[in-house]
Amino acid sequence: MALAVLLLLGLLLTGGAYAMFTNSASANAQQVSAQDIAEGEKLFVANCATCHGMNAEGSENGPSLIGVGAAAVDFQVGTGRMPLQMHGPQAARKAPQFNEEETAQLAAYVASLAPGPAIPDDEYLDPALGDPAAGGGLFRTNCAMCHNVVGSGGALTRGKYAPSLSGVSERHIYEAMQTGPQNMPKFNDASLTPEEKRDIIAYLDEINTMTAPGGFKLGSLGPVAEGLFIWFFGLGAVIGLTVWLSARAK
Amino acid sequence: MSTTTPEPTTAVGKAADWADTRMGASKLVREFGRKIFPSHWSFMLGEVSLYSFIIVVLTGTYLTFFFYPAMGELHYDGPYVPLQGVEMSQAYQSTLYISFELRGGLLIRQMHHWGALLFVAAVSIHMLRVFFTGAFRRPRELNWLVGVGLLALSWAAGFTGYSLPDDLLSGNGLRIIDGIIKAIPLVGTYISFFLFGGEFPGIDIISRLYTLHIMIIPAAIIALIAIHLIFVVVHKHTQWPQAGNTERNVVGEPVLPTFAAKGGGFFFLVFALIAGLSAFFQINPVWNYGPYDPSPVSAGTQPDWYIGWADGILRIAPGWMEFYIFGWPISMNILVAVIIMVGVLVGMAVWPFFEAWVAKDNREHHVLDRPRNAPTRTAVGVAFVVWYLVMWAGASGDLIAVFFHMSLNDMIYIFRFLFFFGPIIAYIVTKRICLGLQRKDREVALHGRETGRILRLPHGEFIEVHEPLDPHSAWRLVAFDSPEYVPAQADENGKISTAEKWRGRFSKFFFEDRVAPLSKAELEAAHAHNEGHGHHLDSEGNDQDGQGRPLPH
Ligand code: HEM
Numbered sequence: 001m002a003l004a005v006l007l008l009l010g011l012l013l014t015g016g017a018y019a020m021f022t023n024s025a026s027a028n029a030q031q032v033s034a035q036d037i038a039e040g041e042k043l044f045v046a047n048c049a050t051c052h053g054m055n056a057e058g059s060e061n062g063p064s065l066i067g068v069g070a071a072a073v074d075f076q077v078g079t080g081r082m083p084l085q086m087h088g089p090q091a092a093r094k095a096p097q098f099n100e101e102e103t104a105q106l107a108a109y110v111a112s113l114a115p116g117p118a119i120p121d122d123e124y125l126d127p128a129l130g131d132p133a134a135g136g137g138l139f140r141t142n143c144a145m146c147h148n149v150v151g152s153g154g155a156l157t158r159g160k161y162a163p164s165l166s167g168v169s170e171r172h173i174y175e176a177m178q179t180g181p182q183n184m185p186k187f188n189d190a191s192l193t194p195e196e197k198r199d200i201i202a203y204l205d206e207i208n209t210m211t212a213p214g215g216f217k218l219g220s221l222g223p224v225a226e227g228l229f230i231w232f233f234g235l236g237a238v239i240g241l242t243v244w245l246s247a248r249a250k
Numbered sequence: 251m252s253t254t255t256p257e258p259t260t261a262v263g264k265a266a267d268w269a270d271t272r273m274g275a276s277k278l279v280r281e282f283g284r285k286i287f288p289s290h291w292s293f294m295l296g297e298v299s300l301y302s303f304i305i306v307v308l309t310g311t312y313l314t315f316f317f318y319p320a321m322g323e324l325h326y327d328g329p330y331v332p333l334q335g336v337e338m339s340q341a342y343q344s345t346l347y348i349s350f351e352l353r354g355g356l357l358i359r360q361m362h363h364w365g366a367l368l369f370v371a372a373v374s375i376h377m378l379r380v381f382f383t384g385a386f387r388r389p390r391e392l393n394w395l396v397g398v399g400l401l402a403l404s405w406a407a408g409f410t411g412y413s414l415p416d417d418l419l420s421g422n423g424l425r426i427i428d429g430i431i432k433a434i435p436l437v438g439t440y441i442s443f444f445l446f447g448g449e450f451p452g453i454d455i456i457s458r459l460y461t462l463h464i465m466i467i468p469a470a471i472i473a474l475i476a477i478h479l480i481f482v483v484v485h486k487h488t489q490w491p492q493a494g495n496t497e498r499n500v501v502g503e504p505v506l507p508t509f510a511a512k513g514g515g516f517f518f519l520v521f522a523l524i525a526g527l528s529a530f531f532q533i534n535p536v537w538n539y540g541p542y543d544p545s546p547v548s549a550g551t552q553p554d555w556y557i558g559w560a561d562g563i564l565r566i567a568p569g570w571m572e573f574y575i576f577g578w579p580i581s582m583n584i585l586v587a588v589i590i591m592v593g594v595l596v597g598m599a600v601w602p603f604f605e606a607w608v609a610k611d612n613r614e615h616h617v618l619d620r621p622r623n624a625p626t627r628t629a630v631g632v633a634f635v636v637w638y639l640v641m642w643a644g645a646s647g648d649l650i651a652v653f654f655h656m657s658l659n660d661m662i663y664i665f666r667f668l669f670f671f672g673p674i675i676a677y678i679v680t681k682r683i684c685l686g687l688q689r690k691d692r693e694v695a696l697h698g699r700e701t702g703r704i705l706r707l708p709h710g711e712f713i714e715v716h717e718p719l720d721p722h723s724a725w726r727l728v729a730f731d732s733p734e735y736v737p738a739q740a741d742e743n744g745k746i747s748t749a750e751k752w753r754g755r756f757s758k759f760f761f762e763d764r765v766a767p768l769s770k771a772e773l774e775a776a777h778a779h780n781e782g783h784g785h786h787l788d789s790e791g792n793d794q795d796g797q798g799r800p801l802p803h
Pocket of ligand 1: 401
């Protein structure tokens with residue numbers, strides 16, 4: 001018993017230290033070699049520099065990336081938003097153009113320029129460790145006004161929109177909160193602690209993996225979808241019945 | 251009982267006889283059973299309203315046994331994981347209980363909600379059918395008024411029910427109602443405090459809405475439905491213009507056995523439809539929304555469809571409509587929703603009387619108008635439908651914007667434009683279409699149906715072979731009322747009153763563009779001419795009616 005308690009204590013302590021370490025801005029949990037950074041720089045110059053400048057200092061086509069950190073690059077490149085294909089109200093998610101390794105190299109390069117948010121540690125990404133109910137409450141107060149209560153997405157002004165959150169990986173959810181891509185606000189560790197971010201991840205995981213209790217969800221878009229459904233299918237079927245019943249036997 | 255009635259022999263027969271000799275039900279049944287009900291699909295829409303209402307009452311009764319309209323706070327400990335430990339009201343908790351723990355609870359909840367949506371939808375198109383066919387005309391104006399009452403009550407029934415579960419979505423809806431009430435000048439705040447028992451949201455509103463939702467509103471609906479149906483029996487049902495249907499008869503099927511059997515079967519079909527929808531399609535997943543809390547608002551917060559148009563008005567009304575009088579804000583941008591809703595109900599209520607006044611038509615009408623034969627009424631109706639649709643779509647501008655990758659701001663400008671011009675365009679287009687269809691009817695009645703077969707005669711002339719109509723089909727095309735423009739008339743003192751001047755103007759608006767029904771003489775002349783011949787085209791391809799005059803187009 002004593003051994004177990006000791007073990008637990010030890011785990012908690014190292015875990016805590018680990019967390020402090022990974023959250024301190026510059027360091028990165030993944031081992032980063034000088035070679036990664038060099039490869040990253042090459043990729044950057046070839047693919048990103050036209051907009052973000054030769055040294056990521058920014059240009060009129062794209063903001064400076066100095067200090068955005070590995071997390072921002074991992075999110076933007078990992079969700080296919082960067083490299084940007086065309087200027088519009090908002091960079092849309094698309095199939096990523098770089099593999100895991102290249103993404104990590106790009107992230108390492110940008111992180112080497114100046115300290116910034118690092119790629120989150122796995123410990124904060126595991127839905128099993130989070131509390132989905134607490135996460136649901138946090139989600140409703142912080143995220144639902146843009147993303148809808150179950151993350152089905154919603155419109156913002158002038159063609160911008162908060163995308164649907166189903167099928168987004170835990171890491172990208174965390175990084176989105178941490179870096180606030182484009183029109184999304186940033187939720188730093190003071191406004192949502194890493195544990196709270198994990199609760200949100202647990203909530204999204206829970207509602208995205210469960211089978212809807214009531215049947216087909218109609219996109220979880222709420223009363224508008226329900227209204228259209230009853231007019232087109234419900235009333236449509238009813239009118240079909242009336243026509244059938246009042247057809248004369250011929 | 252007449253002496254020829256055979257004595258009952260079976261047990262059921264004896265029981266029936268026992269009951270009948272005491273209640274005299276057989277006379278009533280015989281009398282009612284002989285009523286005739288014309289058969290047309292659109293005449294069954296009222297029935298659909300009735301059946302879906304019955305289903306909603308049945309399922310709702312089941313829900314009352316388990317729903318708890320109270321605001322006591324507790325921590326959820328039921329099976330739905332993403333809410334475990336969350337603080338919520340008893341009302342919300344009992345809704346979750348019904349959904350996840352009560353046997354059949356979720357199915358019944360979904361049937362209640364799908365049934366309610368279908369009910370209001372059925373009432374709405376039933377009303378449209380009554381409008382577009384002119385079934386509201388004398389002697390049925392009063393029943394139309396009863397109908398308007400039912401329409402308003404069905405909205406109220408739906409809205410009060412939608413608010414009961416005390417979830418985030420419905421709470422946001424109530425918040426809007428609170429805002430609308432508070433926008434009423436001078437008394438708004440007092441009314442809001444009175445309704446909510448203090449500052450919004452308070453703890454009284456759910457139980458008050460519950461009383462309205464399960465008692466007062468359904469009782470009023472049931473009373474009005476009873477009156478409505480008695481009126482339908484007393485006035486007898488209207489019928490379509492058809493050879494043999496006149497203002498003095500009703501052609502159709504007797505209530506017993508045909509209509510009643512069909513109707514009874516139809517009830518179960520509607521029941522099955524609602525049960526089927528509810529078994530497969532989720533509706534109002536309250537567990538998604540979480541308990542009500544005044545601070546969060548979700549994207550995509552919308553009311554049920556029948557309140558959608560009011561929400562749409564609020565969304566498209568520009569902010570500058572709010573102004574100040576002596577420092578007091580007058581929130582016209584919000585009040586406009588109330589004004590339009592009340593205005594629409596009042597407009598519906600007065601329409602039958604307005605139309606009768608304009609046309610100076612005080613006759614009874616038991617034969618319906620085909621919508622094309624009342625072009626102005628039909629066009630006004632379609633314009634209203636389009637206007638309603640614009641407001642309705644306004645409520646879902648955010649979803650439309652995302653779906654079509656458009657800017658939400660542009661959506662609002664488009665809706666504002668359509669709010670004013672949509673109905674006008676719809677009016678003009680519909681009226682043109684109606685007049686066109688009437689001309690086409692006239693043509694067909696005169697010259698028969700086009701067969702598409704073109705013959706070339708030996709001397710080079712082309713004719714299209716037309717097939718004459720049988721008298722039954724022809725009747726429908728020629729036998730209809732077509733009121734004419736009656737200019738303002740002077741009264742006995744030789745004066746034209748202001749009201750009469752207005753009547754004259756409206757009459758012009760209604761009846762100036764008119765395609766007259768065929769006269770008997772025209773019809774006979776055409777028949778004489780058409781005997782055995784085709785329809786002639788002259789060298790330029792213009793229609794000729796045989797006297798060298800181009801036909802009216
Ligand atoms: C609770 C809602 C309602 C129920 C249960 C109901 C039921 C019915 C039924 C069963 C009929 C006879 C069949 C038919 O013509 O469809 C009828 C006829 C009629 N209804 Fe309704 N109705 C409702 C709402 C309304 C509304 C909203 C209006 C109009 C504002 C309306 C106006 C009429 C009129 C004028 C008739 C006579 C039609 C004719 O004889 O051609 N009703 N109703």
